[in-house]
Amino acid sequence: MNRLFSSRLLPLLATALVLLVLFGAAGAHYEHFFSARVVLNLFKDRAFLGVIAIGMTFVILSGGIDLSVGSVMACSTVLLASLIMERGWPVPLAMAATLVLGAAFGGAQGWIIHRYGIPAFLVTLAGMFLARGTAFILSSRSLEIRHAFYAKNSAWGLPLGEGLTFTLGPMVFVSVLAVAMVVAHGTRFGRNVYAIGGSESSAALMGLPVGGTRIAVYALCGGGAALGGILSTLALGSGDPTRGMGLELDAIAAAVIGGTVLTGGRGWMVGTFLGVLILGTIKTILDFEGSLDPAWLRLASGGLLLGFILMQKVIAIRSRET
């Protein structure tokens, strides 16, 4: 019983441990690492990744994968910028339209995957190119967003004293996380996602709505990518068709490092949160160590990814044997 418990939560504990060790080691090594500013910056910097990783976690939980998120995010930033700057749409309306289109794009991918049984990686790989190309069609260059709403809100936030503010990005990230945790754990939709990832045929035999849930999951992920795009325009004040290259890998890595099993059905939203923080911490360390090669970021996330996948494999084999 005890061992069972530990093996179920082991990935999450390992993730937390890795985060603590990383943060502790960095704090011991660099002065000023243990500071509210560093932590806040980490949140601010990774907010859009966090939102996207949460959408990705839903997809992976359902047993799928979505490689299009980075491009959808880029496309959303450009769409939003051009709606506001070139068409003069009111900001809230433009944001809503971006969200809806992102979700519709994701939902369409989910529909093709479900309806025609084409592998998810292929459909979303094609989606990745479609969205990236569309971003370039909308604008081949970075579009600056100059608008009163942005001027007012990009710096807006809860003052925390000492000149620090908890800005909009991190706020959205944390709220999305909270909602995602509730949805995943406490609603029929969330449990159906886990059910499909656990065994699609059993879920169908139990009479659960497999097709609708799958399409909704990809729509959610597309919507998450669009929201990530909106956050990145708030943080950077522009829309850019080249943004978010390779972001899909970071999102997958965050979910997997956080204990979500790539074959679906097992994982935690809070784990993804920890995964995002781990990736953010590695990045922050690289920033502190100015001379250190950014290649280490890739290698570290690749290594962590493989390590956690292998750990999941070992746990799966062990639990089958007992």
Place this chain on the structure above:
Amino acid sequence: MNRFRTPLLWPLAALVALLVFNALASPGFFDVEWKDGRLYGTVVDICNQGARVPMLLALGMTLVIATGGVDLSVGSLMAVSGAVAAVQVNAGASLGQAVGLALLLCSGLGLVNGVLIAKVRLQPIIATLVMMVAGRGLAMLLTGSQMVPFKHEGLTFLANGAVGGLPVPIPLVLGVALLAGVALRGSAWGLFIEATGDNETASRLAGLPTGGVRLLVYAFSGLCAGMSGLLEASNIAAADPARMGDTRELDAIFAVVAGGTALTGGRFSLAGSLVGALLLQTLTLTLYNQNVPPAVAPVPKALVILVVCLLHSPKLREQWGRWRSPSPA
């Protein structure tokens, strides 16, 4: 009847259609010129660029897909290969050393993919996705994340030189394809690969070394990616670890699927994949000629690959059949 079912028919037809369109839309498309002991012309360019990346990658990817897998790491392995070669020649290594080391490393990394898939039994997308991330990291580490230019006649010759009037990549890729074809069809490896992809369990029970087959195809895919990376680096006389080979895996999958090898595995056609790669390159050039910006070019490519996959989808065929002959329910 049977002759019309050859997998080559559709990609060839599409290729011819595109070529005809180009011939009409841009006069001089087929002009070829002999200058300084080599051929110049649009068609030669298509073949050359097609040979450098999509064709080479497609050769490896064909075998991987024939076993029912996929290799997403080829783009990153291209970057690794280019980085190794560039760093080596800059450090004074000979062409043979640089090329040998690059190819050895890429085959080795491909083999690691194979081990993760055949022995650890990870899903192919997952294992090669990890390699895609880690390989890119390795390439950047080798070069300090910088573009590494080099001046080395031998290495530059690979992509820019000419053999018998043709740019080196064309005879090179044809040679590799011929060698691979002869090796696969002259031995039983071709049969083993198709059998593994068609029904792995039955193949194992018939005594086939299905694990070995997987190791082999992923190592070969790595090797092809390595060669392609060398040519890309040679072409611009530099290794670009961050961008080289980026998203090229889709090109390779496109060529293979368009060339008539099903994503579900089984029968494969190297010739079909080569034609598929040429089709891709011609499409790219056509778009360029029609003033579609290069950054937008992936859109039609992605649409084509989706349509081809939809046509392969048994579910769509089922619905199509039902629509054509409404069966008595």
Place this chain on the structure above:
Amino acid sequence: MSGILQLHGIEKRFGDFAALRGVSLELRAGEIHALMGENGAGKSTLIKVITGVHAATAGTMELEGRAIRPGSPREAERAGISTVYQEVNLLPNLSLAENITMGRQAMWGPFIRHGEGRRRARAALARLGVEVDVARPLGACPVAVQQMAAIARALEQRARVLILDEPTSSLDAREVAELFGVLRRLRDEGMGILFVSHFLDQIYALSDRITVLRDGGYVGTWEAAALPRLELVSHMIGKPVAAAEACAAKEEASAGPRRGAVVEVAELERKGVAGPFSFALEAGGATGLAGLLGSGRTEVARMLFGIDPATSGSVRVDGRVVSLTSPRAAMAAGFAFCSEDRKVEGILPSLSVRENIVLALQASRGALRRLPRAEQEALADTFIKALHIKTRGPETPMGALSGGNQQKCLLARWMAVQPRLLILDEPTRGIDIGAKGEIEALCAELRRGGLAILFISAELEEVVRNCSRVVVLRDRQQAEVLEGGAISLRQIMETVAAA
């Protein structure tokens, strides 16, 4: 007692093949009704029709007097018909409580009341006398508990009819006893239970009435107490007891040069699966494995061919111990194996007949010593002619052939490697009568050529006809070895049916 579920003339066709031909069945409230039949009898198709996985081609169903026609498992469940499958069809990654309440959770607005769900799950399990932590993931529970969870789910869905498809195949004796206690209790509460099992002991211990299907047709329904075991077995295999007396080993079966034992199997066992088995196989002789479905027939074959290797015991070939840890190792020892599952473990559907035939020979030669194309063609031609394989040509894809011709190709695949021992698992299943005869004749010829054959078939008559020695299996163990004149259908049936 009234009929709670009534089936009238249920028919199910898949293309030209009739899986069910006019099956009628009445399940009463408060009874446990056993559904019996050999492979291909139509049991699982019938269950799938009742549970809405398949739609019947013809016939009607009534539940408590109202006509029903469930279009999906969900509809069947809603109507009150729940099913517990052998491979528990629940979700291993979710908790017991969630599995039991999934799809019908107690809600508070849009939110699931997990506490209420756990309480209901505990209550449902308590009705079955099971006390476990319902928050545990299903996959971490023993199969017995998983099965109880599936039954609890049925209770939670207010099922009136419970169907159990081979629920006991992975349970130990104590767990079976507990399960039976639960089923009896549910019966006494008025539920109608349809029970599928291959274990005669269990059928007689549990069921009130027995319905037998054979080849998709309805054979009859009997009170369990009034049906002797021998008679039940004879209904299942379709041979009257009287006729069984007459069918004894033919002279032909013992013909062929006897050259002493080639393969000696000693105490071969795969722990927790089947065994131990001890028997010998002779060159030029055919040894049969007889027993009902689930008696361990296939498991023996899989151990011998190294697919699921034995955990203890030994196998000697010509007196030397051989290691059978993989199919390749078994092939090196001179073994060949035709699986009963042609589709999954036999054919390569998109490759040609020629390639399918040369595959094993090529595998044993290794990849580098490719059989020249001309030799491959000659080999394929020889076998196509010798075995009368009906195909457009050697290059036709295997998937285009009929079942019988595919089977012949697989035989050819193994004949091509010239093995010492050929293991044939259900070589005549699902193929027409003419092809059956040809395959049997082929076996006889192979034996005359000095090959040892291990012949596995659910059709006992076929075993009697073809074998000079028969190992009778019961409950995944060796029950008896019959030789020569001692082989008779009656003897095998009695051993199989023994309590």
